[in-house]
Amino acid sequence: QVKLLQSGAELVKPGASVKLSCKTSGFTFSTSYMSWLKQVPGPSIEWIGWIYAGDGGTNYNQKFKGKATLTVDKSSSTAYMDLSSLTSEDAAVYFCARGPIGFAYWGQGTLVTVSS
Amino acid sequence: DIVMTQAPLSVSVTPGESASISCRSSKSLLHSNGITYVYWYLQKPGKSPQLLIYRMSNLASGVPDRFSGSGSETDFTLKISRVEAEDVGIYYCGQLLENPPTFGGGTKLELK
Numbered sequence: 001q002v003k004l005l006q007s008g009a010e011l012v013k014p015g016a017s018v019k020l021s022c023k024t025s026g027f028t029f030s031t032s033y034m035s036w037l038k039q040v041p042g043p044s045i046e047w048i049g050w051i052y053a054g055d056g057g058t059n060y061n062q063k064f065k066g067k068a069t070l071t072v073d074k075s076s077s078t079a080y081m082d083l084s085s086l087t088s089e090d091a092a093v094y095f096c097a098r099g100p101i102g103f104a105y106w107g108q109g110t111l112v113t114v115s116s
Numbered sequence: 117d118i119v120m121t122q123a124p125l126s127v128s129v130t131p132g133e134s135a136s137i138s139c140r141s142s143k144s145l146l147h148s149n150g151i152t153y154v155y156w157y158l159q160k161p162g163k164s165p166q167l168l169i170y171r172m173s174n175l176a177s178g179v180p181d182r183f184s185g186s187g188s189e190t191d192f193t194l195k196i197s198r199v200e201a202e203d204v205g206i207y208y209c210g211q212l213l214e215n216p217p218t219f220g221g222g223t224k225l226e227l228k
Contacts, residue, residue: 047219062216095165103155
């Protein structure tokens with residue numbers, strides 16, 4: 001069955017960067033889109049962007065351009081998201097999800113805490 | 117960006133009764149292909165969101181038929197018949213018609 005396994009919680013200092021991972025199984029990763037979403041207490045969900053694993057093509061929410069960078073490793077069926085220059089505004093739970101839309105499958109989420 | 121507005125913020129339901137959650141979009145979600153791109157998700161406590169309804173009225177795989185979605189071009193309703201304990205959580209509507217996809221603020225369903 002489809003599985004999306006995300007990396008563990010991160011505690012990062014303001015100004016630092018962090019790389020989150022999403023290891024997938026149960027479907028053909030190399031021809032799939034992977035999306036990333038952000039959830040903060042409120043609650044609210046924001047779509048960050050997607051990446052097409054086939055050619056690495058990306059589509060970002062304008063709000064997250066310069067903040068998030070999406071990449072994939074087809075050899076390990078893993079999607080990655082780099083978050084740069086972290087501030088308190090970036091503290092959230094980040095989810096990966098399969099697909100450019102619909103999001104029928106989600107990872108379990110990675111909590112990112114930003115603190116000195 | 118398209119704004120999705122949900123109501124109410126929370127709803128308390130007696131098990132076995134029905135519940136309805138409303139969602140309104142700031143513009144029409146009806147595509148020229150005839151499909152309305154509104155989706156519903158449930159996030160159970162401590163879990164990831166799960167897809168319930170896609171394209172306004174289609175039940176996602178494995179979702180009980182107690183859930184149903186309906187609506188027009190800008191006003192949408194998720195109905196839960198015969199609410200059960202496992203239905204507790206936060207419900208979100210989302211629009212996936214335009215970039216960026218956007219979501220409502222959520223409706224919390226609790227049991228009486």
